[in-house]
Amino acid sequence: MPLARRSLMDITAEPFGWRRVHSDTDKVDALLTEQTETAYREAAGHTALATAKNTDVLxxxxxxxxxRGxxxxxxLYLEGLxxxxxxxGLAPELIKRLEDTVDHGHELTVLLADTIRTTAAAHADGR
Structure with a gap:
């Protein structure tokens, strides 16, 4: 959440690992929408920057x-959760969703590791 939109309570609690919880699905949906919008807004310049900086595979x-890190x-944090x-013994649906998320996350780390290896291999091949 952008700093201007965060409450003093949220800012103060964050260093202690405390987070606000939302029991209303409308508030959760609003939070997720804001999170997505913020991420896309911050990522808007990534393509131009990446095009300028990424001149070779390395x-x-x-x-x-x-x-990947x-x-x-x-x-691993989600695995602990x-x-x-x-x-x-919390809700079985929550357990299932977290299992799926953790499995997918581990798959993503493998794909990212493969991508990292590909950069070195492509460099070695002179591509």
Whole structure:
């Protein structure tokens, strides 16, 4: 959420790992919409910047390595959430959704690792 739209309570609580929860699906939908809009707004210049910076295959590698690291850290965090949800016997649908998310996240880290390897292999082949 943009800093201007975050409450003082949210800003103060964040360093402690506290987050606001929403029990109303309309509020959840609004939060997800705002999150998506913010991400797309911040990503608007990525294509032009990437086109200018990525002049060869190795130039792509650091960004993909960074992205894989963030994805892996988030997947492991979600895996911990899943373990807690299972241990507490929470809603089976929540467990299923988290399992699917964690599985997909691990698959994404494998694809990103393959992409990183491809940058090195393509460089070695002179492409």
């Amino acid at each position: 130039a792509v590698q650091p960004g993909v390595v960074d992205a 963030r994805v892996l850290a988030d997947v 899943l373990a807690g949800v299972r241990n507490k």
